[in-house]
Structure formats: structure tokens, C-alpha cells
Amino acid sequence: MPLKLGPLVPIAFAMLLQGCAAAGLAVIGAGAGVSMGTGVEHELNGISYKTFATPVDAVHHATRSTLARLGMPITADTRTPEGWNLTASATDRTIDIELERLTPRTTRMRVVANKGGLFFKDSATSTEIILQTAQTLQDDPTGAKSARKTYRRRNES
Numbered sequence: 361m362p363l364k365l366g367p368l369v370p371i372a373f374a375m376l377l378q379g380c381a382a383a384g385l386a387v388i389g390a391g392a393g394v395s396m397g398t399g400v401e402h403e404l405n406g407i408s409y410k411t412f413a414t415p416v417d418a419v420h421h422a423t424r425s426t427l428a429r430l431g432m433p434i435t436a437d438t439r440t441p442e443g444w445n446l447t448a449s450a451t452d453r454t455i456d457i458e459l460e461r462l463t464p465r466t467t468r469m470r471v472v473a474n475k476g477g478l479f480f481k482d483s484a485t486s487t488e489i490i491l492q493t494a495q496t497l498q499d500d501p502t503g504a505k506s507a508r509k510t511y512r513r514r515n516e517s
Contacts, residue, residue, distance in 0.1 A: 400490050406481020410490045411468045414497055416443045416461040419469060422496040423457060423489075430492060443467065453482055455489065469493065 400410050412419050420443070427434055427448045432455060436447040443459040450473070458470040471489050473482035 399494075400487050406472065406483040406486070408471045408483060408486040408490055409468065410494065411462065411466060412494070412497060413465060414467055414501065415465055416459050416467045418501070419459050419467040419493070419497065420444045420446075422493050422500065423459065423469070425500075426489065426493045426496045427455075429496075430489070432489075450485065452476065453485060455485070457489070 400408050414422075423444075423446060424434065424437070427446070430450075432448040432450045434446060434448050436445070438445045443461045444457075446455075446457040446459070448455040448457070452475060454474045456472045456474065460468045460470070462468055469490060471486035473485035473489070474480070475482045
């Protein structure tokens with residue numbers, strides 16, 4: 361019976377490169393990312409990305425709605441030449457969200473959940489915000505419901 365060594369190759373490669381931690385982590389992280397299947401890309405520094413086949417304003421409305429539903433108050437919301445920058449807060453975290461218009465119908469979302477200093481990122485929170493925004497967009501693809509709720513809230517205040 362032949363011995364299957366295929367699954368051991370990335371681990372052996374990572375061990376050979378133990379002097380270069382970034383390369384070893386990249387090899388192991390690549391295998392983990394493939395198995396996740398969420399469509400959310402991660403960097404080693406805790407930043408999460410996702411590209412939506414949705415216009416930037418619809419993603420903006422969905423993001424605002426998602427943050428409200430998650431109980432994360434928005435502290436800044438600014439239109440930029442490329443799209444939108446939002447900042448929200450959660451317990452001991454600052455959430456930075458960048459929505460970048462790639463085409464009129466495609467938007468890239470970048471989320472960073474900062475937990476204290478420069479090197480402390482919460483990738484689980486940033487991933488969940490992206491997944492919840494995707495769910496909001498699935499439930500309301502144009503963002504029309506979210507926009508109406510936001511408009512009503514602003515006028516009631």
C-alpha cells in the first residue's frame with residue numbers, strides 16, 4: 361500500500377523554513393484559508409478583505425445597517441473619491457472600514473478591528489463584520505431598506 365505524503369509536504373516545507381517565520385506561517389495560513397471557504401481574504405496582520413459584486417453605495421448602506429444591528433456605534437462616516445471610510449467602536453476595539461469602488465458595480469471592503477496597540481488585531485471580529493454585511497446584502501441587494509431606515513433615524517433625531 362503506497363504511503364501518501366501529499367498532506368505532509370506543506371508541514372515539512374514550513375519546518376525547513378523555520379528560520380523565516382513569515383514564510384512558514386504563509387504556507388500554513390494558505391492551507392487554512394483554502395479550507396475556510398468563506399470568501400474572506402486575510403492578511404497575516406489581521407486585516408480582512410472581500411470584494412462584492414455590488415455598487416459602493418449599496419455596500420455602504422448594508423455596512424451601516426450591519427454595524428447598527430451588531431451594536432457597534434459609528435463614530436465617523438466619510439465619503440472619499442474612491443468610496444467610503446467608516447469607523448465604529450466595540451468593547452476595547454476600533455473598527456476601521458474602507459469601501460473602495462473598483463468598478464461601478466464592484467466594491468472592495470477592507471475591515472480592521474484594532475484591539476489596542478499597533479500589533480493587536482481582531483481578525484475574527486473583522487471577518488464577522490464582512491460576513492454579516494454579505495448577509496445584509498443578500499437580504500437587501502440594493503440597500504434600499506437600509507437607506508430608508510437610516511433616513512428615518514436621521515430625521516427622528
